[in-house]
Amino acid sequence: MTNVTAERQEKSAVETVSVWIDGQAYDVPKTMPHPVSGEQVGTTMIQACHMHGIDVPYYCYHPKLPVAGNCRMCLVEFGTPALGPDRQPLYNEDGSPQIRKSPRPVIACATPISPGMAIYTQTPEAKQMRESVLEFLLINHPLDCPICDQAGECKLQEYAVDYGKADSRFVEQKVHKPKQVDLGPRIMLDDERCILCSRCIRFTRDIAGDDALGFADRGSYSILTNYPGKPFDNNYTLNTADICPVGALTSKDFRFQMRVWFLKETKSVCTSCGTGCNIMIGSRNDRIYRYTPRENDAVNSCWMCDYGRLNYKWINREDRLREVQQRRDGAPAKTNWSVALKEVAERIESSPSGSIGVVASARLTNEELYLVRRLVQDKDAITDSVPRMGEADHLLVDADKNPNTNGAHATGIAAKKVGADIATIADRIRQGKIKTLLVFGEDVTKHGIEADLLKELDTLVVSDILPNATTERADYLLPGCAHAEKRGTFTNAKGRVQKFMKAIEGPGDARPEWEFLHELVQRKTHDGGSANLPALFNEMAEQVPAFHGLSWGELKDTGAQASL
Amino acid sequence: MAQEYRLILQHADEPGYTNDIECYLRHGGYEGLKKALALEPKTLEDGSVKSGPEQIRDEVRTSGVRGRGGAGFPAARKWGFINHNSGKPIYLICNADESEPGTFKDRQIIYKDPHQMLEGTIIACYANNVHLAYIYIRGEFHEGAEILNRAIREAKEKNFIGKNIQGSGYDLELYLHRGAGAYICGEETGLLESLEGKRPYPRIKPPYFPAAYGLYMCPTIVNNVETLCCLKHVMLMGGAEYAKLGTPNNTGTRIVCVSGTVKRPGYYEVEVGKVTIRELIHDFAGGLPEGRSLQAVIPGGSSAKVFRAGEKFQIKKKAGDGQETVEMDLEDLPYDFDTVVEAGSMSGSGAVMVLDDSVDMIEAIANIAEFYAHESCGQCTPCREGSLWLKKALQRLAHGRGRKEDADYILRIADNIPNGRTICAFGEATAWPVQSTVRKFREVFEARGAEDEARRARETEGAGGVGKEMDVAASSQP
Numbered sequence A: 001m002t003n004v005t006a007e008r009q010e011k012s013a014v015e016t017v018s019v020w021i022d023g024q025a026y027d028v029p030k031t032m033p034h035p036v037s038g039e040q041v042g043t044t045m046i047q048a049c050h051m052h053g054i055d056v057p058y059y060c061y062h063p064k065l066p067v068a069g070n071c072r073m074c075l076v077e078f079g080t081p082a083l084g085p086d087r088q089p090l091y092n093e094d095g096s097p098q099i100r101k102s103p104r105p106v107i108a109c110a111t112p113i114s115p116g117m118a119i120y121t122q123t124p125e126a127k128q129m130r131e132s133v134l135e136f137l138l139i140n141h142p143l144d145c146p147i148c149d150q151a152g153e154c155k156l157q158e159y160a161v162d163y164g165k166a167d168s169r170f171v172e173q174k175v176h177k178p179k180q181v182d183l184g185p186r187i188m189l190d191d192e193r194c195i196l197c198s199r200c201i202r203f204t205r206d207i208a209g210d211d212a213l214g215f216a217d218r219g220s221y222s223i224l225t226n227y228p229g230k231p232f233d234n235n236y237t238l239n240t241a242d243i244c245p246v247g248a249l250t251s252k253d254f255r256f257q258m259r260v261w262f263l264k265e266t267k268s269v270c271t272s273c274g275t276g277c278n279i280m281i282g283s284r285n286d287r288i289y290r291y292t293p294r295e296n297d298a299v300n301s302c303w304m305c306d307y308g309r310l311n312y313k314w315i316n317r318e319d320r321l322r323e324v325q326q327r328r329d330g331a332p333a334k335t336n337w338s339v340a341l342k343e344v345a346e347r348i349e350s351s352p353s354g355s356i357g358v359v360a361s362a363r364l365t366n367e368e369l370y371l372v373r374r375l376v377q378d379k380d381a382i383t384d385s386v387p388r389m390g391e392a393d394h395l396l397v398d399a400d401k402n403p404n405t406n407g408a409h410a411t412g413i414a415a416k417k418v419g420a421d422i423a424t425i426a427d428r429i430r431q432g433k434i435k436t437l438l439v440f441g442e443d444v445t446k447h448g449i450e451a452d453l454l455k456e457l458d459t460l461v462v463s464d465i466l467p468n469a470t471t472e473r474a475d476y477l478l479p480g481c482a483h484a485e486k487r488g489t490f491t492n493a494k495g496r497v498q499k500f501m502k503a504i505e506g507p508g509d510a511r512p513e514w515e516f517l518h519e520l521v522q523r524k525t526h527d528g529g530s531a532n533l534p535a536l537f538n539e540m541a542e543q544v545p546a547f548h549g550l551s552w553g554e555l556k557d558t559g560a561q562a563s564l
Numbered sequence B: 001m002a003q004e005y006r007l008i009l010q011h012a013d014e015p016g017y018t019n020d021i022e023c024y025l026r027h028g029g030y031e032g033l034k035k036a037l038a039l040e041p042k043t044l045e046d047g048s049v050k051s052g053p054e055q056i057r058d059e060v061r062t063s064g065v066r067g068r069g070g071a072g073f074p075a076a077r078k079w080g081f082i083n084h085n086s087g088k089p090i091y092l093i094c095n096a097d098e099s100e101p102g103t104f105k106d107r108q109i110i111y112k113d114p115h116q117m118l119e120g121t122i123i124a125c126y127a128n129n130v131h132l133a134y135i136y137i138r139g140e141f142h143e144g145a146e147i148l149n150r151a152i153r154e155a156k157e158k159n160f161i162g163k164n165i166q167g168s169g170y171d172l173e174l175y176l177h178r179g180a181g182a183y184i185c186g187e188e189t190g191l192l193e194s195l196e197g198k199r200p201y202p203r204i205k206p207p208y209f210p211a212a213y214g215l216y217m218c219p220t221i222v223n224n225v226e227t228l229c230c231l232k233h234v235m236l237m238g239g240a241e242y243a244k245l246g247t248p249n250n251t252g253t254r255i256v257c258v259s260g261t262v263k264r265p266g267y268y269e270v271e272v273g274k275v276t277i278r279e280l281i282h283d284f285a286g287g288l289p290e291g292r293s294l295q296a297v298i299p300g301g302s303s304a305k306v307f308r309a310g311e312k313f314q315i316k317k318k319a320g321d322g323q324e325t326v327e328m329d330l331e332d333l334p335y336d337f338d339t340v341v342e343a344g345s346m347s348g349s350g351a352v353m354v355l356d357d358s359v360d361m362i363e364a365i366a367n368i369a370e371f372y373a374h375e376s377c378g379q380c381t382p383c384r385e386g387s388l389w390l391k392k393a394l395q396r397l398a399h400g401r402g403r404k405e406d407a408d409y410i411l412r413i414a415d416n417i418p419n420g421r422t423i424c425a426f427g428e429a430t431a432w433p434v435q436s437t438v439r440k441f442r443e444v445f446e447a448r449g450a451e452d453e454a455r456r457a458r459e460t461e462g463a464g465g466v467g468k469e470m471d472v473a474a475s476s477q478p
């Protein structure tokens, strides 16, 4: 993936050639990178058309997969320049080249362009071919759109409207195939809906590296299947449901949950590892229904792992922290933000230098970590984050399960070796040197500061999302927000700064951490800086060397590189 | 009376001729190969040197040998696409999948004269710098596979295959691979996939032309059994002498399989273009059964477009320096590559199927359609869906559930399958027989549909008008 990405970004000077599409001349690069190997290979007709906004419909083609050429939806007519006896192109009176039209159509997805080639996407013949392919695809299709999860995202439905004929001539019996096939732990298959485009097969074989799916039987009785007795189960299976152009492959997690047209889509990033795959959050009425990958060639192409995709349910959990609390007479009691923030700010302000410890999660955003840093800047506080190392894989998953370790480094929160200073904090609590501990988003009792030790503190300020042994012991408990409930940026494992937007409201009194951190800094220093997130990001970019030169606006949808 | 010209089948049916190597050697076997291996490099006038293999390729070009597998593509031209400097190995495959309905010529060679096929294959390998070759044999030829394996063993023992063949320094390994019973494995790129151990899904061209990206993405030559056998004779006779057999551009001999309603169905080796369809039917195959008249001829295996008796064809002929067009009857057509194409069909695999007036054309074409629906690999949409749709519609019509509009209905399906809309030529093979039969016998289809409708109307009336809208699909086959 890295190499491919790097090569793709490399602006190698690729020669351009001129082709005629529906009578107009366009320049297109002669070669483009192969979706899997990254090698430069001949630009295809479909790529040439699509890069100029010319519609060529397709089913089996997928820009990120090797070409199969089986659906035949992309058939077009074409011609090549006519040559005179001297092998030189012949021209019409108006100066345009004479074209020798091929008697046979070709598939645009597999046919490379050549200089002066003419491509016809709109001739009556081209339209007729599409219409007939659609008809062939539909004759044995169950047309159960009302109960199909793909409805609204279905390319068969879409093209039937755009390119199809209303009347069906088919008077024979349809072929019946297996329905509700349990392909694996997360994927269901309806063979009757499958149009045999092989996208799923190519994805799992060529991208995920697990040759797990294939076709069995022949002709119109062909079915997609896994190997008997071997469930389709790798960490990328759900991508097949995304790329299946029809409703044949569905996510067990999402099927029958919600009609897609009711979902609000919000651009975000996955927080389950350091890769930071770009995602769309599908939500409705402040509830998350699904994550789907969002294309970013610098990070995740069009894919994401199943683990990250399904790791959203905690956000909707019933036991989310929703009250601001303050310990009174040994028991937590409800309070409000202004009281709590005022008192916390005073505590920090009045703490002697060296008496504050901070554990701030590398799951906080860059802006939040930056504000934490500012909050204790003049207090000689020891700060650190909690490391979360696990296993990496060959495709996307990073060994670091924190989404923002690089942000924690850049803002000066995390120790060089993440977590190395937590022991020091524990020691100093034990020695009575640290009297105030600020914890953001971690259960420190599981990471080196035992529950008993917390009793030694004068003040324990805790912000978190879900209850745990640390939140139980908080003197001040500040309910925070999941990334889906706020805006912000993370710096991924490769140093890419990526922003995410707010999809849903947080529960109860919960507030985005950056908001109350800003207020705390404001109260403590009387100079809170920027009070809205874009401005806060821009301020941070000025203050933090790693982010110099970046701005919220220029991060766009796919992020920008930090200088780590 | 037209005569056979037995070149390839010269010995096959002789009493006492056996398929072991000793018998083959007694009949001059492997002399063509020895001659090929003995060719010395030749220095040309311009000082350049032609290697032995290059000289063989020249001879094959001179001989004009065209492919006997179906498309009639000149063998030397096909070989000419091979890049000998790609740094990759070059593979050769002998296509012994013979599955085209009506075709039973390759199996005569495989069963009766396997060493001739091996000799031709080895010559082709030597000519093209091939060091590893495969024979892909149809799964149903169990015994044929045993025969060939034994022949390969014998040839190895006698050092016609293996290292340093006959002391020439040339090495060749040759393996037999058995198919598992699918027609599409005969299509050369489907064959390659199958040989690689995958489903025989034909490859898209571009980019996967076998000559460039064949077996294991290396340059590959696929030739038919009979084509390869021709090479032995080209080697022995010389290209120019071989080219005197047959007719210009249609050289050599061909084993023609005549089947259907003839008295003596069988295989007949003839000079290409030297016999007519009439002679094939009457002189060789003994004519039609008594009292029968000709209804149709399928001239090149079931994939070919049908000819209807009484059809007239405009055929271009060489006349002096120019060309003239002559009108010809079906039965007068010379059986060769070019004329049959000019007449709108093809000689394909060399299988001539004869249908007399006792044959129900609708049943016949429904039968052919059933074959293609069963054998479509299912990879690409028009063929996968169209082939089964055609079968269902034609069987419906054949089983008394026709409609007046079925001729048009069937044509519209068939017209949407061929001419480059599919990945491989199976699409054409599915559509052509149907298109031609319905177009040429339209009145038969229309009459049948009308009859069925009238009968159904009577039946519904009899039943008191119940079920007026009869479901034509009600009992069609699965």
Ligand SMILES: Cc1cc2nc3c(=O)[nH]c(=O)nc-3n(C[C@H](O)[C@H](O)[C@H](O)COP(=O)(O)O)c2cc1C
Binding pocket: B066, B067, B068, B069, B070, B071, B072, B073, B075, B078, B095, B096, B097, B098, B099, B100, B183, B184, B185, B186, B187, B188, B189, B222, B223, B224, B225, B227, B228, B424, B425, B426, B429
């Ligand atoms: C559907 C289909 C089936 C075919 N089956 C055979 C076959 O059984 N045997 C054969 O030699 N060629 C068959 N061919 C032709 C091969 O693709 C290929 O053209 C041939 O083996 C080349 O050999 P030749 O040039 O010597 O004729 C078939 C082609 C198609 C499209």
Ligand code: SF4
Binding pocket: A193, A194, A195, A196, A197, A198, A199, A200, A201, A224, A240, A243, A244, A245, A246, A248, A249
């Ligand atoms: S299940 Fe979907 S992606 Fe897979 S082959 Fe069928 S239609 Fe294509």
Ligand code: SF4
Binding pocket: A270, A271, A272, A273, A274, A275, A276, A277, A300, A304, A305, A306, A307, A308, A309, A396, A397, A398
């Ligand atoms: S690879 Fe990492 S960032 Fe991407 S989806 Fe999986 S867990 Fe999320």
Ligand code: SF4
Binding pocket: B184, B201, B202, B375, B376, B377, B378, B379, B380, B381, B383, B384, B422, B423, B424, B425, B426, B427
């Ligand atoms: S034309 Fe038919 S046999 Fe050939 S690839 Fe397509 S589906 Fe398979």
Ligand code: FES
Binding pocket: A057, A058, A059, A060, A061, A068, A069, A070, A071, A072, A073, A074, A075, A107, A108, A109, A110
């Ligand atoms: S998109 Fe080109 S054949 Fe399917």
